Structures are given as C-alpha cells and as structure tokens.
Amino acid sequence: LIGITVDKALDFPGWYQQILTKGEMLDYYDVSGCYILRPASYAIWEKIQEYFDAKIKKIGVKNAYFPMFVSSRVLEKEKDHIEGFAPEVAWVTKAGSSDLEEPIAIRPTSETVMYPYYSKWIKSHRDLPLKLNQWNSVVRWEFKHPQPFLRTREFLWQEGHTVFLTKEEAESEVLQILDFYAGVYEELLAVPVVKGKKTEKEKFAGGEFTTTVEGYIPQTGRGIQGATSHHLGQNFSKMFNITVENPLGTEHPKVFAHQNSWGLSTRVIGVMTMIHSDNKGLVIPPRVSQYQAVVIPLGITSKTSEEQRKAIHESAKKVEARLLESGIRIFGDYNDNYTPGWKFSQYELKGVPIRIEMGPKDIEQNHVTVVRRNDSKKYTVPLDELEKRIPEILDELHDSLYSKAKESFDEHRVQVSEWKEFVPALNKKNVIVAPWCGVMECEEDIKESSGKQDDGEEIEVDDKSPSMGAKSLCIPFEQPELKPGQKCIKCDREAVNFTMFGRSY
Numbered sequence: 418l419i420g421i422t423v424d425k426a427l428d429f430p431g432w433y434q435q436i437l438t439k440g441e442m443l444d445y446y447d448v449s450g451c452y453i454l455r456p457a458s459y460a461i462w463e464k465i466q467e468y469f470d471a472k473i474k475k476i477g478v479k480n481a482y483f484p485m486f487v488s489s490r491v492l493e494k495e496k497d498h499i500e501g502f503a504p505e506v507a508w509v510t511k512a513g514s515s516d517l518e519e520p521i522a523i524r525p526t527s528e529t530v531m532y533p534y535y536s537k538w539i540k541s542h543r544d545l546p547l548k549l550n551q552w553n554s555v556v557r558w559e560f561k562h563p564q565p566f567l568r569t570r571e572f573l574w575q576e577g578h579t580v581f582l583t584k585e586e587a588e589s590e591v592l593q594i595l596d597f598y599a600g601v602y603e604e605l606l607a608v609p610v611v612k613g614k615k616t617e618k619e620k621f622a623g624g625e626f627t628t629t630v631e632g633y634i635p636q637t638g639r640g641i642q643g644a645t646s647h648h649l650g651q652n653f654s655k656m657f658n659i660t661v662e663n664p665l666g667t668e669h670p671k672v673f674a675h676q677n678s679w680g681l682s683t684r685v686i687g688v689m690t691m692i693h694s695d696n697k698g699l700v701i702p703p704r705v706s707q708y709q710a711v712v713i714p715l716g717i718t719s720k721t722s723e724e725q726r727k728a729i730h731e732s733a734k735k736v737e738a739r740l741l742e743s744g745i746r747i748f749g750d751y752n753d754n755y756t757p758g759w760k761f762s763q764y765e766l767k768g769v770p771i772r773i774e775m776g777p778k779d780i781e782q783n784h785v786t787v788v789r790r791n792d793s794k795k796y797t798v799p800l801d802e803l804e805k806r807i808p809e810i811l812d813e814l815h816d817s818l819y820s821k822a823k824e825s826f827d828e829h830r831v832q833v834s835e836w837k838e839f840v841p842a843l844n845k846k847n848v849i850v851a852p853w854c855g856v857m858e859c860e861e862d863i864k865e866s867s868g869k870q871d872d873g874e875e876i877e878v879d880d881k882s883p884s885m886g887a888k889s890l891c892i893p894f895e896q897p898e899l900k901p902g903q904k905c906i907k908c909d910r911e912a913v914n915f916t917m918f919g920r921s922y
C-alpha cells in the first residue's frame with residue numbers, strides 16, 4: 418500500500434476515493450452505487466450503533482425487524498408523497514425464470530411496511546406509546562452520481578417509528594432524538610452540526626415538520642444533511658387508521674395517534690472522513706476508531722543484538738498489554754522486516770489516532786513517546802502514568818479535531834442581508850444565514866438566482882461546479898435578532914426568520 422497521491426485541496430473527489438480505498442475503509446462494487454464496507458468502516462458503524470442504541474433504549478424504544486419487501490398495493494397506499502420518490506423504488510419482478518404475479522418493491526423506507534401492523538396492534542390508549550426502531554438497510558435507486566457513504570443505492574441506517582397519544586409527547590421526542598443525533602456527530606465523530614427545522618420545501622412531504630442536524634464540508638463549502646427527525650402529526654395514522662378510543666371522554670370516540678419517524682445512516686462516515694482526513698490518509702476520531710493506538714518498537718536495526726531486540730519487544734508488549742487491559746483498543750506492530758518510518762506512514766494512512774513509540778532511550782528513561790495522528794503533536798508519558806494519560810490524550814485529540822472543524826464551520830457561516838452579497842459569499846465556500854420571508858416561490862428563486870439551472874444531474878463530485886444553486890439547509894433553532902421591518906434577503910416581503918442557505922450534497 419503506497420501513500421495518497423492526490424491533494425485534498427486540488428482534487429477533493431479523487432482524494433476522497435483514494436483515502437477510503439487505501440485506508441481500507443471501503444471497496445468499489447460492480448453494481449454502480451453500491452460499495453463494500455470493510456472492517457475499518459464497519460467498526461465505526463458499530464460504535465455509532467452502540468452509542469445511539471443505548472440512548473434510544475433508555476427512552477423505551479425497542480428494536481424490531483420487518484421484511485424488506487413491500488407489495489406494490491401497500492407501497493402505493495402512500496400515493497401522495499410517494500409519487501415524488503417513485504423513480505427511486507427498486508422492484509423485484511421475477512423469481513428464477515418466472516415473472517411474479519405482482520411486482521414487489523424493496524423497502525426504500527419502512528412506513529408502508531410497519532404502519533399496517535401498527536394499526537393492527539394499537540387498539541387501546543394503553544398500547545401507547547409504541548416506539549420501534551430498525552437497524553437495517555434500504556434501497557433507493559438514485560440516478561445522480563453516487564458518492565461513497567454520501568449517496569449510495571443501498572445504505573445501512575436506523576429508522577425509528579414512534580406512536581403517541583398526544584402531539585405534545587410526540588413533539589418532545591422529535592427534539593430528544595435530534596439531540597441524540599447531535600451527540601453522534603459532536604461527541605462521537607468530533608463533527609460540529611447546526612440544529613434546525615427544514616423549510617416547507619425541504620421537509621419530508623408526508624410529515625408535519627422535519628428537524629435536522631446540518632454539517633459543513635470545508636473543502637467544498639457545502640452543507641450536508643446529517644440526520645433527520647420528523648414529526649408526522651396524524652397524517653400517517655389517518656392513512657393507516659392507527660386509532661385508539663379516546664381516554665378523555667366520549668365526544669370524540671376515536672383519536673388518531675400522533676407519530677414521529679427519525680433516521681441516521683452510514684452517510685455519517687462520509688461526513689466524518691471528508692472533514693477530518695488529510696493528505697497522509699484517514700484521520701479517525703478516537704471514540705469510533707477500530708484501533709485507538711498502535712505500539713511501535715524503535716531502535717531495532719540489523720546491528721541490534723538479539724537480546725536487545727527481545728528487550729525492546731518485551732517492554733513494548735508490556736505497554737500494549739497494560740493499555741489493552743485498561744480498555745484501550747490497541748495493537749502492536751513487531752514486524753522487524755519493516756522500518757518504523759514505513760510503519761508510521763502505514764498507520765497514518767489508516768488513521769490510527771495515536772502511535773506509541775518505544776525505543777532504547779524510552780526504556781532507559783522509563784517513558785513512552787506518543788504522537789497524535791491529526792497534528793503530530795508529541796507527548797512524553799512516564800510508564801507509571803500510562804493508564805491515566807493515554808485516555809486523556811485521546812480525549813484531547815477528539816477535542817482538537819472538534820474545535821478545528823467548529824472553527825472552520827463558524828468562520829464559513831456568514832450572516833448576509835443584502836442579495837448582492839449572497840452569491841459572492843457562496844463562492845467563498847460559505848453557507849449563508851439570511852433573513853427570509855418563508856415563501857416557497859422565493860426559496861425556488863434563491864436557488865435559481867444563485868446558480869445556473871440545476872438540472873438535477875449535477876455532477877456534485879467536482880466541487881468546482883459554481884453552477885449549483887443554494888438550497889435552504891435549515892431554519893436554525895439559534896435565531897439571530899430580526900430587526901423590525903427587516904426585509905427578506907431576496908424579495909420585498911418582510912422576513913419572518915433567519916434561514917441557513919448553501920450549496921449542498
């Protein structure tokens with residue numbers, strides 16, 4: 418495995434592909450838009466699952482598994498909002514050489530699979546709240562250029578589907594789940610996100626409102642949707658007849674339930690990689706990395722005596738054993754056929770958060786030398802402080818990754834109130850927080866006027882395409898002060914809020 422031969426700043430798509438393949442995170446597959454998740458990335462997904470699963474279980478969500486196949490009769494039940502998605506639905510039409518009577522869809526999401534059973538299982542208000550989640554994969558046959566992790570035809574995700582007696586309970590859960598999503602990004606992946614609400618145009622059409630965590634990719638200056646938590650209201654309970662008898666009296670004997678649905682996918686791995694990795698290869702945040710540390714013995718050359726070599730290996734193995742014992746995901750590389758320098762670049766390529774060097778000098782002075790992957794910062798750690806200092810160094814590494822990404826996002830999130838400044842700001846790799854009227858036509862106008870007509874076939878891979886217009890990313894929960902009489906950034910109407918706009922994935 419040789420190093421990365423493409424510069425992140427010069428050829429971002431080429432760089433992204435190389436660090437994923439050379440970092441052994443992913444491999445390309447012969448069905449377009451599909452990829453193989455190798456152990457290094459699958460281990461990251463497992464860490465995300467562990468964290469998120471524990472949080473949702475604490476609020477009473479249970480995991481379940483529903484079939485991946487949806488009959489066309491059932492899928493078409495959600496006709497109104499499905500039609501927009503119809504082109505993406507993948508169908509099974511044959512088994513062996515014989516055609517199926519009725520084509521069967523592969524789930525692109527599981528509302529139509531689950532909700533008929535919600536209707537069957539939920540009779541009394543005592544059956545509420547019902548909160549189920551699936552860890553599964555879904556298929557969406559997108560035609561836009563695929564991008565590893567960011568846009569794939571099959572992806573792993575979790576989809577939560579919850580049912581409540583009252584709107585209030587549902588609405589508070591939407592925000593609780595959004596906080597968990599922000600935690601996945603900020604606490605686990607060291608990625609800063611902006612929380613907010615989608616506009617009417619960008620929300621999930623089948624729901625009442627959509628809340629979202631939005632990320633930012635500095636290299637392309639684009640926003641990226643990180644995860645969504647929707648309040649569905651009673652739209653789906655009316656469609657699928659999910660009702661309970663009214664516990665509050667008889668004037669309305671039947672109450673349609675209030676629902677939420679929420680999802681986070683393996684896209685998070687792409688976001689994390691694009692933000693933290695560099696020209697030496699992957700940089701993996703320590704809390705999700707398959708291995709957090711690698712021990713590398715130093716000072717062994719062809720001239721080293723056998724007992725000296727043994728002594729160095731022994732002390733390195735002791736350090737490895739102690740840290741393994743204390744819960745650090747660590748391994749040692751004792752293969753003397755490779756030089757330390759070769760090993761350093763190998764583990765930089767794979768993004769191992771810290772390397773622990775152990776040579777004759779270190780042994781003499783009873784310490785190890787620790788080097789951080791993200792910025793090569795060096796630490797000297799006395800042997801008797803290992804178990805205390807290594808976790809601290811890993812946390813410091815996480816924090817330094819986060820603050821660097823946060824600084825970049827904050828610097829490129831600019832407030833603009835005059836239209837003439839909008840496109841210039843966009844072309845400086847910014848996302849824009851602007852006073853806005855909230856009118857959909859105006860949102861369309863902003864998109865058109867801030868780039869050439871986006872023909873939907875936008876080759877997002879090349880970040881040089883100024884032709885892409887700015888979409889609304891979210892209405893941030895954190896709202897700057899609206900001046901009385903403040904006008905919309907684009908039209909003459911009064912502004913009703915500040916909305917974040919940007920080119921996006």
Ligand SMILES: O=C1CCCN[C@@H]1CCCn1cnc2cc(F)c(F)cc2c1=O
Nearest residue numbers: 502505506525526557576621678679680
């Ligand atoms: O986004 C989520 C979170 C997890 C549960 N589902 C919601 C809404 C998904 C919105 N959506 C998104 N994409 C879709 C693609 C399709 F081909 C299709 F038939 C339906 C959909 C579709 O409903």
Ligand SMILES: [Mg+2]
Nearest residue numbers: 502505557559
């Ligand atoms: Mg889509």
